[in-house]
Amino acid sequence: MRFLVLGPVGVFAGGRRITLARGQQRTILAMLLAGNGEVVTTDRLVDTLWGSAPPHTARKSLQSHVSRLRHLLLSMAPGERDPLESAPDGYRMDLAVHEFDAHLFRDLVEQAKLCSDPRETLSLLERAEGCWDGPAFGDLAAHPGLEAPARHLDQQRNAAAAERHETLLTLGRHDDAARALSRVVEAEPFDERAHGQLMRALVATGRRAEALATFRQVQTRLRDELGVDPSSELRGLHEHILRQDTESSVPAPPPNRTAELVRRSDPLLGRERDLETVGTWLRSASLVTLTGPGGIGKTRLAERLVEHTRDIWRDGVISCALAHVRDAEGVGGALITALAIQPSGGHSVTDALVSGLGDRHLLLFLDNCEHVLDAVTPHVEAIVDACPGTTVLVTTRERLHLRNERVWPVTPLDVPPENARPTDVTATSAGSLFRMRALAVDPAFRLNDANAGAVAELCRRLDGMPLAIELAAARTRALTPAALAQRLDQRFAVLAGGPRHEGGRHRTLEAVVAWSYELLAPEEADLFDRLAVFAGAVPLASVEAVCSAGHLPHTAIAGLLGELVDKSMVVVQRDGEDVRYRLLDTMRDFGLRRLEDRGLADALRRAHAAHHVTLAETQARRSRGPEEPEAAEVITRAMDDLRAAHAWAVAAEDVDTALRLPAALADEVFFRLRDEVTTWARRAVALAGAGDHPAHAGALATAAWGATSRDECERAVREAQTSLAEVEPGGAVALLALGALGTAALYQGRLAEVLALTDRQEVPAVALDDDFRLTYAWVCRVLGHLYRGETEEAAAGVPQLRRIAERSGSPTMRAFSRYCDGEVHLERDPDRATASLEEAVALARSVNNRLIEGVSLVCLASSQGRRGQVREALHAFRDVVVHWRQVGDHTHQLTAVRNLVELLAEMEADEPAAVLYGAVTSGDTPTYGLEAQRLTRAWQRVEERLGHETADALAERGQRLGVRRVGDEALARLDVLLET
Template identity: 35%
Template sequence: MGTGRVGKVGDLPCDVTSFVGRRADLDTVRRLLVASRLVTLTGFGGVGKTRLALRCAADLRRAFPGGTRLVELASLREAGLLDQTVAKAVGVREAPGRSAFESLCDVVGDRQVLLILDNCEHLLDECAATATALLRALPNLRVLATSRQALRARGEHLFTVLPLSCPTEGLPAAGLTRYPAVCLFVDRAAAVQPDFALDQDNAEAVARLCRELDGVPLAIELAAARLRTLSVRQVADLLGDRFRLLSLGHRGAESRQRTMRALIDWSFALCSPAEATLWERLSVFSGGFELADAEAVCADAESHGANAVALPDTAVLDALSGLVDKSVVARTVAAGVPRFHLTETLREYGRLRLAERGEEAGWRRRHRDRYLALAERAEREWYGPRQLEWLGRFDRDHANVRLALEFSYRAGGDPEIGLRLAAALRPWWVTAGFLSEGRHWLARGTALHRTPDLSSARAALTAGGLAVLQGDFEAAEPLLALAGALADALGRPDLREHLLGVRGQAEMFQRRHESAVALLTEALAGHTARNDVAGLVESLLPLALTLSSMGDGVGAVALCERLERICVRCGDTVGRSYALWTKAMEAWRHGDGARAADALRDSLRLKAVLHDPLGIALCLEGLAWVAAEAGAVERAATLLGANEPVARSIGFSLAKYRHLVEYRDTCARRLDSADQRAVRAARRAGAALTLDEALGYALDEPPRAPEPRAAQGDLTPRERGVAELVAAGLSNREIAARLVIAQRTAEGHVERILAKLGFTSRAQIAAWFVGNA
């Protein structure tokens, strides 16, 4: 069964550093968004377009009750996936028979939403067309785009983001803080050296440095990172020598771009040989990576290229740590695992260095092979205890998956490997709700790789199965026929059994119950003989649903109990959640509301962990029926109201489950006979709940705590004491002296606090401590 993702997908990321200056810019952009529905922030790389857009959106949250959503486009190279990318950011799953664009419009409707399209410059025509179409279809939508060039869309208002203003020569230290460039440098310098302060001794060097860097925010932040090893005057002198030749002539945008390149060149030159080599190789990642990925892709015991050095896997961690210290690589924490990424400007710099030496293709091939290996391992382990881990992993690595597939299908690539990757990702395409994207990549690969081999057979079977789940039976039929012919030619009865299961699902969805039962029963027998866990799960569930639709409750429950035992044994969460839901429906059909409610709550707990909107919608609906039957009409109305935004996010309709419609109708009649004022109020209250609040209400439990913040109890008493000292502004050296411990021990405490709380800066620790004191 297909599921999707719902929750905080696409919501604005939290600030990890303070926002400095730009108050007038913020006011202007806000006014433009009032006057125009499409505003584009333009400017060169590193000038601060994205940061300004995010701050503006954060300030305007209350004006957009429908949500403020960020669509990150820097890593998107496949223009045909733009609609799917926007839909994912908004938290929308394609409804059966509807495109991503149509599903997006269905869900957003007349809600007031602000959409940020970030880094549009490489997809100008496509972004302009999509923004125009969305604005035409959605009357209360506003779009805020960032791009190095205008979109040239109708009705577009432009705002050019300029560098921060810098002081002229000769100003006293007291007057420098009026200049945003100086304020930014001081703020970032204090993050590196907590005791840093602007004073008479360093004021001239700070002002000169900001002028040399033309007030470019990214350049200022990179320069501030050098204070770990150099004084402000040393940094200013070194930069001055390097940039002096650039100051001749007109200092416009072109000159600032040269300044930026020269600064990055200087940052690169200050790296150790291992760090510089790793920087270049990390540029083949998109959207971030984990340490193990960097080791698998970038490590090499031999040197490559004129300036590269041997980089064994044991050296990657130290080199990566050095790049983090130099602010070249940013570190975050996702699901408790450290994750790293380069800003797009620094990533492009590394990529160009590889390309200039003709090495880019080789390292991208290693990147592709890494994600092929991960996908094939995930497919083998999907029906097991690591299922949730794999689901989250590919959610985070979606951009890397796309990059690997794009590389496989480009000229000189290997489309067969692309097909293997796209087919291996089938469980993720289905569970995460990316059915159209999966079909897109499989179709591209099939058009390029026409050899009648195992890769082609698996690709045809996977593409046909995805089409069936979308209700596109016409497109599915030739794909399934091809898969069957190849399975027979290759002598692969296992593929033939999976094909029977897919055909059985197609019959089930088309309500041809007898043929569905025959096909699924045959598939089940083959999977049982082979002890194929994936095949068992994927056959038992649709067979149980089919028997339930036919009124054979005893048979459906027996299959669900068998499925549940398999899922508990192997650790499959998805299959077990649907087995529980089906058992709940059968209990409901036979008048056992209490047993139905228990099973629905058990299923809902699993659905919440999976972030499965279809399952959550089905469970909330069922719990509403149980409440109405028990006479708890207001609770039933609240649950139905809580289900409205969930159902809307996936285009959910109970019409697909015709045998359940009578239960909704019964519930509706009970609500109609109650006090309508109370019913309407309860329904409105339910619709106003957040997802966590709705789940807590349905389960009679407190809402889940927001992530990634940890509870106070997650820190040890010593760590909490260190957090208090960080909040008081003490440096690691001062903390060590206060607690009579080694400075390295204090640093270790701070690192563990950052990891536990999912933070990246001392300022976040301070804010957390104040909020939890």
């Protein structure tokens, strides 16, 4: 007897196909077949047949329907084994003895994947297609209980069809492929892979014009109906066809790297369909959300999707983990930091995100959003609406409920049947995961006839939840699967029976965590609880510093941590020699509740905050010398915990921690553009009693540095002057505040004041033996002279500046000295300037100094333009405009575009020069000195060629753009010029 669901639900018996009459028996058969050989509970069948208000006789009626169905099936194939089995809580179909068309289809597809001969592959895929007789489950496909399995099967059919078409192309059967694919694209107008295959087939048959028309059609549909552009692969194929002189050499799509990536890392078992479908969505959708309960594997699936699609995104992938964020302000700060953008004064975080992303083509991955969904959703909505090149991938326990959101529920793994043999266990993803994790902790573990049934029971009772299965498997080093199953029965007696809805899965997972926790030794359990205070992945040294106690000595932490890793309670993250440890979100929540119950939460949070204050202060000192690369990396990796420590300190009104953290990180704000630290500083100084604390002035100085980066120079002056008034002259904080005052004066063109302030900085810097601050004072001195037109004085200061920078050992200050050398010699000695600026960029990038990298790139672009390297200069200006857009620095963006206007005028590209001139002169940031002189000369040349009236009209158009759209306009103009 063969059961049929690949078309109308029915049975093949006695040499003929039998389709059951409409009615409850046919629905029951379909539900049992959708169960794929597993027990379908009585509750689920009742819900399916009668909905939320079943009659009081529902269970009795169900028994009657099942009895008649069994009799009908046996009458179709007399003498064959009864396929319908009863279980204590439901019914199942025995699909191990009887045939099932869905199994046959999948087996043929799997054989085709393993086949190396394309002709044999095609034969197998054609046989697989022959199993189908219409949409899965026929007219029952829309039934609420069958919609998901029907959709799953149809998606598998579509994937097999795509492989069949690819094989036809490989074999050179282009006409056959074109005919089949024409039908596919008509039925699936957004299927980009099918459109690409059709284009290749058409070109190969000499129908190049039709191939190009096919691209235009799908491009129009995607833009008009989904608001997105075709994928980079499809656009690349289109461009290749346009470039071809012959009509035969159209490239195949890039090889599928999925298998290679999976082989290189742990297998992601049971997620093939998820990877295929969601991977396709990411190529066309603007927002994709993975939903499901904690422990279901949303994050791991998303991470693998990022691996598989990374090459699609021209501007890469940006990840932002939000598990540790607890409020709306923290969400904004985390996003700003992840995207490395800089809000300008008066503009919201959402505005900064939209402006910073612009038309960048990238994937933004937001992980663990459920607890801050109200805060995340407005940002995502704005990005999706305003940034067509950005695709957002979200993991959360519930959807965002936004327009055009595509939601993929991440479901449990498939589980083995009862009375499973070893091969039955490993044929399922849950069973394979258990075996793999058990072997990881006990290489002697063997799955055999004696334990297969217990393993299968564990997988079923754990609802196929990956995290729960991993926790159970990790205990096999101490307990047999049978012993584990017995403990599971005792632990989950209260959970027996009932529908397996999402909430039930989540309760099961929480219970499994508790069960695994109870199996820990007392010292292991204590360390696990304490680890929950960390927000991110942390090194062993941090664990030892925060978690050691009298009964948990420093020397015991490493061994206990290793035990927790072995038992799957702690995750290890390795990046070369850097090894870190973290708790999964579900584990962290459990541990935090334990800390609260034990009355230890406040003490651990205080210890955590104190450790990270010390870390910030220590690494900040190291970052001002030759150890800057390592120190900057330590701070970068600790940002999740620094953020969590400061949020706790503000909530707990721990003024000491709240002030000292931002006070230590002023250089991170200015050089690495960590704008959220500016917000930390302002929140801290507003706390009650903050004004009396010694760190108040330092936090104010940090806020002042942040204000200069936000284009809030007046505020920077107020905050820096207040800071100076609170401290003794000549100290480190006074020196920091003077630097912020000098920077604000430099940005505003108050150059005499800049030079006076550098004199005030030099004496205390020398007295403190602080070559880092002394170098910065000389930077301001050289630039002050240069911008005043005192080029000889500026040039005379460069050798001393470079000597001090070298003595400091800081890559940041060495980069700054090279930048100043390049600026000073830009016209005097272009070759020297170029060499210095290129060195400045390399040094800045080595320590993620976004500020010096950007200003050096502007100078390089200008230098190329002045040396007549016009095309190279245009490309360089494009790069730097993108750089400032990414970091959201409008002040420096204006400087870049002013220099671009000079180049455009020299090229006689008068129309774009006039528009951009209007844009860069419309804001509040002044232009002065040599820059102002060059800009004025450029405008005069443009005005002479265009005529006063035309030039003014174009400039007025630029003024209407406003400062925030200068970058967008510059990129659009540059792209046109580079295409000609």
